[in-house]
Amino acid sequence: MDNFVKNRLEIRNLSKGYDGKEVLQRVDFDVKDGEFLSILGPSGCGKTTLLRILIGLMEADTGTITKDGKDITKAPPDQRSMGIVFQNYALFENMTVLRNVEYALRIHGKSKKEARAIAQEMVEIVGLKEHLNKMPRQLSGGQQQRVAIARTLALNPDIVLFDEPMSALDALTRMSMRAELKQLQKRFGMTMIYVTHDQEEAFALSDRIMVMEKGGISQLDTPEAICAAPANDYVRSFVLDTLQSKIDSLRRFADEQKA
Amino acid sequence: MKKLFSSRHILQASICAFLIFAVLLPIISMLTQITGDGLNEVFTSPQFSSAVVNSVTTGLTATVISLTLAMLAAWCMERISMKLKAIFSVLFIVPMLLPSISHAFGLVSLLGTNGLITNLLGMSGGIYGFWGIVAGAVLYSFPVAFLMFSSILRYEDALPYEAAKVLGIPGKRQFLDITLPYLKKTIISAFFSVFTMIITDYGIPLMIGGKVTTLSVLMYNKAVAMIDYDAGSIIGAILLVPAVIAFFVDLLNPENAQNSFVSKPIEPAKKRSLEVLGYVFCAVVSLCILAPIASFLIMVFETKYPIDPTFTLYHIEKTINRGADGYLLNSLLYSVLVAVFGTLVAFVCAYLTTRMQGRFGKVLHLFSITSMAIPGIVLGLSYLLFFNGTPIYGTIWIIVLVNSIHFFASPYLMMRNTLEKMNPNLEAVGQSLGVGRLHIIWDVILPKVKLTVFEMLVYFFVNSMMTISAVSFLAPPAPKPLALMINQFEAQRLMESAAFVSLVIFFANILVKVVMQLIRKFSADEE
Known part of the structure; x- marks a missing residue:
């Protein structure tokens, strides 16, 4: 933990409500430079709303977001140097893999040659070199998600946000994507914020986990610390019991196999 | 931002x-534009009450016939294994490419006073009036109902029927308990849209109505021919009523949209007798649809039917x-x-x-x-x-x-x-x-x-x-x-x-x- 020197993001007193319902209630937390932070909670806990506010797709009712010491609460999404990867990829279906990745670069005024070089490199990094000229619909779900990641990384953002990026993928693909994601983060030293409802995923990937319930933060700590000392009954049942039951069923399976 | x-x-x-x-x-x-005096005048005129009766009776009759034929046609296309389906389903929507008034005019040209069939068979040419309006309106509205019914039938799922078969539920009950509830909403919404479409159209009754005047023709006569905008507005407001009802029926029926996902499509029945019936029915409907168009072609390109059947461009030139x-x-x-x-x-x-x-x-x-x-x-x-x-x-x-x-x-x-x-x-x-x-x-x-x-x-x-x-x-x-x-x-x-x-x-x-x-x-x- 000592490697993390400074705070990339500081979130203070963030609240959001719609239709008379408080979706986020005075949320306070920091995101450290280069860390992998998971936001873990059941559907409806406000985690996606929080993510959309962080990137600027939604405005908070109160509170501030500070990035590298600068107030970005009201900055438009493209001036935050953040990228986002969605659950359903949201690829540009009418463009090839390469075009998907280079499109934003071209809009930002990069020359065709330059944009292409960056895009090619990114596609290669996510392991899709041989699929450069395919259309998204010709790719598997996991491959499409890799394109979405490459598209985000191409702009070299400071922070990448993930909105349940693997929930549309099968179990096997999820496992291999996890490992790749970890490698990518190491390679680029990027700060990543990862929204998920999957306890296993959060524990496998994260430097720290933020457990959310009903628009508030229940606990924010390292996986080890959460295991050692869950903050309350909710964290114990939602996080630890779920993991324990998975471990139990795996163990039972392993025992049966042995017998 | x-x-x-x-x-x-x-x-x-x-x-x-x-x-x-x-x-x-x-x-x-x-x-x-509506005034109390105008209302009084319109409502007390005998013209008006007979137009209401005419609109409702022709509208209802035509709607029932049109929906029945459309349902049968859609059933043939989606539930019976037939060849030539592609041709029939194109023919069935051909009337959508003609103005409403042309349907009535087609009937007049076939069965009117000097119509082709009238002359051929030496009939009296009595198509004008109630049945003329009904026939024209059926031709005009049939494709709309056909499209609604064929798309709902196409996206019906076979699984409930398989489940019913496994549970030993007889065919009649399957129809009453699975098919009808599935079709109910579409039938209701087709009924309202076809009825509205028919009674708000003035082209057909104007052309073929003869002495039978409907509300839409009355409105047209008042507002366009007699420049009586007050009376026109009152009838217009009345014609808005079924349209508004149809609109709300549709609005309250949002699930009317068919299944977005069909786990197993229904296989068309392969039964010889059904196929024959299907062919006969589809052929008759196609004939009714094509006859007016054929008569237009004959009228335009023959010098003087039936006296002089030689080819001519004279009528076009004229x-x-x-x-x-x-x-x-x-x-x-x-x-x-x-x-x-x-x-x-x-x-x-x-x-x-x-x-x-x-x-x-x-x-x-x-x-x-x-x-x-x-x-x-x-x-x-x-x-x-x-x-x-x-x-x-x-x-x-x-x-x-x-x-x-x-x-x-x-x-x-x-x-x-x-x-x-x-x-x-x-x-x-x-x-x-x-x-x-x-x-x-x-x-x-x-x-x-x-x-x-x-x-x-x-x-x-x-x-x-x-x-x-x-x-x-x-x-x-x-x-x-x-x-x-x-x-x-x-x-x-x-x-x-x-x-x-x-x-x-x-x-x-x-x-x-x-x-x-x-x-x-x-x-x-x-x-």
Whole structure:
């Protein structure tokens, strides 16, 4: 933990409500430079709303977001140097893999040659070199998600946000994507914020986990610390019991196999 | 973020203002035309009460016949294993490419006083009146009901029937407990839309009604022929009632949309006797649909049927000398302009209601589909009353505007369906990548929905070519479209010219449809 020197993001007193319902209630937390932070909670806990506010797709009712010491609460999404990867990829279906990745670069005024070089490199990094000229619909779900990641990384953002990026993928693909994601983060030293409802995923990937319930933060700590000392009954049942039951069923399976 | 919000608000505000001026205010100006004296006069006239009776009886009879035939036809296409299905299903929607008045005119040309069949069989030519109206209305509305029924049947799931079979439920009960409940909503909504479509149309009863006057003809006579706008407005308001009911029935029936997912399609029955019945039925229906068109061809290209059956272009030449080419150009111009303008507005509306959150979208959606509930003749009279004296009155633009509104709802819904299916996060991804909304629309969304855009263009074009309802109130003084000439030529006993005009509209529409089909095929190949 000592490697993390400074705070990339500081979130203070963030609240959001719609239709008379408080979706986020005075949320306070920091995101450290280069860390992998998971936001873990059941559907409806406000985690996606929080993510959309962080990137600027939604405005908070109160509170501030500070990035590298600068107030970005009201900055438009493209001036935050953040990228986002969605659950359903949201690829540009009418463009090839390469075009998907280079499109934003071209809009930002990069020359065709330059944009292409960056895009090619990114596609290669996510392991899709041989699929450069395919259309998204010709790719598997996991491959499409890799394109979405490459598209985000191409702009070299400071922070990448993930909105349940693997929930549309099968179990096997999820496992291999996890490992790749970890490698990518190491390679680029990027700060990543990862929204998920999957306890296993959060524990496998994260430097720290933020457990959310009903628009508030229940606990924010390292996986080890959460295991050692869950903050309350909710964290114990939602996080630890779920993991324990998975471990139990795996163990039972392993025992049966042995017998 | 500030700038984005303001441009969005400008867009929303201008669409709102547009719809208020193009729909709400004209309708209000028609309704405010109604006075107590006028009401008294209209309601006490014997003409009015008999028109109500005529409208309701012809409307109900035609609706029941039309729905029955359409259901049988759809059943043949979707539930019986038949060859030639592709041909039949195209033939069944052919009447959609003809103006309503042409259907009645087709019947007159076959079975009227001097009709082809009348002369051939030496009959009396008694098609005019109640049964003429019913027959014309059935021809006119059959394709609409057929399309509704065949799409609902096509997307019925086979699994409930398999489950019923396993549970040992007899066929009759399966029909009552599975099939009927599944079809109920579509039948109800088809009933209302067909009934509304029939009683608000004046072309058919005007041409073939003889002494039987319906409400729509009465309104047309009052407002267009006698320039009695007060009486016209009152009847217009009454004609709005079934349309409004139909609209609310549809609105309260939102699940009317068929299954989005069919786990197992139903296999058409392979039974010889059913197939034979199916062929006979489909052939008879096709014959009824094709006979009027055949009679138009005979009238136009034969010198004098049946005395002199030699081929001639004389009738065409004569019709062109009467100015038909000019009216055709008017119609083409209108239709192209309506297609472009209508598609643009419908796209913007569909985009605003699907891809921008907020309450505004819901209000706009409701407003957009309201145009469906307003009959063309009501819209026409409303425009006449509201825009009279404004610079747009009497120009081509008022016709473009009224047609764009009249045919707005269907293309709007087409685009809405397409946009709803697209990934909801495209604009959000764009924003995070610093790619603005307009770029995403232009580079990502439009290429993806271009087929729907073409369908919208075609829908607006075809309907503008055929329509006689709203335009009859506004042209003249605006340049006359071709479809209005059918009635005029028939009234002057220039039957060949009326037939020729019907054919020109018909073939122009076929041409556009064929081009659309080629585009669809081309883009399917491209995929």
